[in-house]
Amino acid sequence: MTEKYESPFSSFLWGTATSAHQIEGNNRFNDWWEWEQSGRLKHASGVACDHYRLFRQDIELISKLGHNAYRFSVEWSRIEPEENIWNEVALAYYGDILRELKSRHIEPIVTLHHFTNPVWFMRKGGWLLPDAPALFARFVKKVVSVLGKDVRLWITINEPMIYLYFSYLLGDWPPGNHSFKDSIIVFKNLVRAHVHAYQVIHQIYESALQTQVWVSIAQHMTHMMPCRPNSIRDRLVVTLRRWFVNFLFLEAVQNGMLFFPGLFCEALPRKKSLDFIGINYYSRQFVRSKGWIGADMLGDMCSQDHHGKDICECNSLGWEIYPEGLYQVLKSLRKLKLPVLIAENGICTTDDEQRTRFIRDHVAAVHRAIRESVQVWGYLYWSLVDNFEWDKGFAPRFGIVEVDYQTQTRKVKSSAQELERSCRKLCHGNENHAG
Ligand code: GCO
Numbered sequence: 001m002t003e004k005y006e007s008p009f010s011s012f013l014w015g016t017a018t019s020a021h022q023i024e025g026n027n028r029f030n031d032w033w034e035w036e037q038s039g040r041l042k043h044a045s046g047v048a049c050d051h052y053r054l055f056r057q058d059i060e061l062i063s064k065l066g067h068n069a070y071r072f073s074v075e076w077s078r079i080e081p082e083e084n085i086w087n088e089v090a091l092a093y094y095g096d097i098l099r100e101l102k103s104r105h106i107e108p109i110v111t112l113h114h115f116t117n118p119v120w121f122m123r124k125g126g127w128l129l130p131d132a133p134a135l136f137a138r139f140v141k142k143v144v145s146v147l148g149k150d151v152r153l154w155i156t157i158n159e160p161m162i163y164l165y166f167s168y169l170l171g172d173w174p175p176g177n178h179s180f181k182d183s184i185i186v187f188k189n190l191v192r193a194h195v196h197a198y199q200v201i202h203q204i205y206e207s208a209l210q211t212q213v214w215v216s217i218a219q220h221m222t223h224m225m226p227c228r229p230n231s232i233r234d235r236l237v238v239t240l241r242r243w244f245v246n247f248l249f250l251e252a253v254q255n256g257m258l259f260f261p262g263l264f265c266e267a268l269p270r271k272k273s274l275d276f277i278g279i280n281y282y283s284r285q286f287v288r289s290k291g292w293i294g295a296d297m298l299g300d301m302c303s304q305d306h307h308g309k310d311i312c313e314c315n316s317l318g319w320e321i322y323p324e325g326l327y328q329v330l331k332s333l334r335k336l337k338l339p340v341l342i343a344e345n346g347i348c349t350t351d352d353e354q355r356t357r358f359i360r361d362h363v364a365a366v367h368r369a370i371r372e373s374v375q376v377w378g379y380l381y382w383s384l385v386d387n388f389e390w391d392k393g394f395a396p397r398f399g400i401v402e403v404d405y406q407t408q409t410r411k412v413k414s415s416a417q418e419l420e421r422s423c424r425k426l427c428h429g430n431e432n433h434a435g
Contacts, residue, residue, distance in 0.1 A: 013378025043393030223325030
């Protein structure tokens with residue numbers, strides 16, 4: 001390694017990530033619950049993993065597995081079930097989670113928005129509302145004032161571009177919008193919401209808590225390759241799509257500018273609203289040019305149609321497994337000159353040996369990037385337990401811990417040992433390098 005490894009944490013952070021609606025159960029006041037009850041999906045989240053009741057047991061498990069970090073989300077609709085009415089019991093519940101983690105020396109990474117929204121917020125207009133960023137910031141202020149003393153790392157919004165795509169452009173997720181015009185409004189509001197939340201969080205830590213804090217988003221990143229490597233058109237489309245999917249949001253908040261050629265250019269109240277970069281990496285895409293008007297400029301994904309021979313392995317949802325892509329994505333982030341936290345990386349499979357290989361190869365890819373001086377603060381596997389995978393229901397199994405949904409019993413899978421082995425090896429290798 002060329003540079004000394006810098007991190008404010010005493011060790012490389014490693015563990016797992018979850019989100020409230022996917023594990024807690026009974027989140028009755030959010031838009032996903034309403035969507036599930038309307039019969040649009042085959043499965044409803046119901047009690048999910050019953051984590052709301054079993055959280056102490058789950059955290060004890062995290063501790064037994066040796067993890068030193070855990071990412072989870074607080075559920076906006078639980079904390080603010082009606083507009084400006086705060087549920088102190090819900091806040092106390094998250095306070096209990098933080099205390100459990102603290103007593104076991106596990107670093108919490110807390111997400112403030114992970115795909116779900118309170119029903120009252122959506123009835124008013126949701127992310128299309130001009131004051132959506134302010135409403136979100138009010139929630140953030142409440143949560144951070146109450147819970148901030150036990151948290152050093154915040155993720156404001158999980159995968160804003162994925163949320164925007166499925167909820168407002170494609171319409172597969174609530175509120176089921178299918179509009180390019182609305183998507184632009186939502187994009188701007190999500191960026192503004194992050195910047196507003198960033199300011200609120202820093203103000204609270206500077207004035208009241210007087211401790212250090214680091215704030216980011218969790219950016220979904222895909223490694224993209226041209227369908228025909230010699231085609232200039234395919235290569236151009238890859239460049240455009242990579243910028244749009246991987247960098248548009250990050251660059252907006254870093255440059256303090258809402259910018260899209262020919263569509264909009266607006267200054268934000270501040271620049272540099274990221275203290276690190278949280279990324280979620282799952283797969284690679286092959287992309288082929290389609291046309292040069294509107295959304296066609298981003299090309300077509302053609303992995304299944306043309307690349308059967310290039311793809312060695314897929315997960316149970318058909319996403320290609322490609323550890324090299326994580327290394328490439330990490331290298332592509334060097335230009336932003338910020339430390340990186342892998343906020344999610346995971347596989348759904350019922351073959352736990354496949355998961356074991358997945359973890360080993362992806363952590364090795366992280367290690368390779370670190371040796372080439374990408375600053376990586378940590379690695380969080382998605383997910384701790386099998387859970388509710390949104391419109392795909394409970395079938396995809398992402399956990400290093402198996403959940404029997406009939407009895408709510410947990411069973412540690414052997415891939416959990418690989419997570420520990422690989423991450424300890426990385427920590428050890430790093431210390432040697434730094435030392
Ligand atoms: C996402 C979310 C998670 C998913 C995970 C697997 O990336 O979509 O953060 O909620 O469950 O990524 O698809």
